[in-house]
Amino acid sequence: SYELTQPPSVSVSPRQTARITCSGDALPKQYAYWYQQKPGQAPVLVIYKDSERPSGIPERFSGSSSGTTVTLTISGVQAEDEADYYCQSADSSGTYVFGTGTKVTVL
Amino acid sequence: EVQLVESGGGLVQPGGSQRLSCAASGFSFRTYWMSWVRQAPGKGLEWVATIKQDGSEKYYVDSVKGRFTISRDNAQNSLSLQMNSLRAEDTAVYYCAKLVRDEDGHWFDPWGQGTLVTVSS
Helix, strand or coil: CCCCECCCEEEECCCCCEEEEEECCCCCCCCCEEEEECCCCCCEEEEECCCECCCCCCCCEEEEEECCEEEEEECCCCHHHCEEEEEEEECCCCCEEECCCEEEEEC | CCEEEEECCEEECCCCCEEEEEEEECCCHHHCEEEEEEECCCCCEEEEEEECCCCCCEEECHHHCCCEEEEEECCCCEEEEEECCCCHHHCEEEEEEEEEECCCCEEEEEECCCEEEEECC
8 A cells, every 4th residue: 555645734824825745746647635633533534535615514615736735725714624634545456545634733 | 314333342351351342223223334433542543444334344453453343234224343352452442433425435423432442350
């Protein structure tokens, strides 16, 4: 399997924009997915197939892809967005990998 | 409303066994792949195992191959994970998740609330 690398932490002021990157060699060939996990809670899907937003997820969450890097963008960050964020992808052998995780702190 | 409720966690000695269960409701369980994902205390997410709708295909992360077995009972809408030869490094919260697969993507949605397995003497 392969690895997905994320920055350990991102800090952002309220109403500013947070960008979280996820890098992996397989990302040009496989879609990426993003999950938000708040303390003591299960992960929640916030972006699928690089840039699609599930119903119920606020519009301030968006995703993009370029080469071996995908990016989760949170525009107009709110205090409630403080959480850990994980990217995820699949490989062709039926296995799955998660990124190393990024802690988003709202200052 | 889709619900996944895990049970069966607890304290187990190294080398011991534990069986986790996940009760599914609110969707057509028999038509979805299902998975287990774990998270060690203070660590990130790790995919553990996946099973096809009819149980004919199963996949595991290398670290649990030969020790863990994923299974399902479509009549009971339940998913299980039999864990044998447990090690301290298997200590984690274990999440049950519905695996959504289409022609070009695979993702986990939703997740259960998790059950904690602690391997310690």
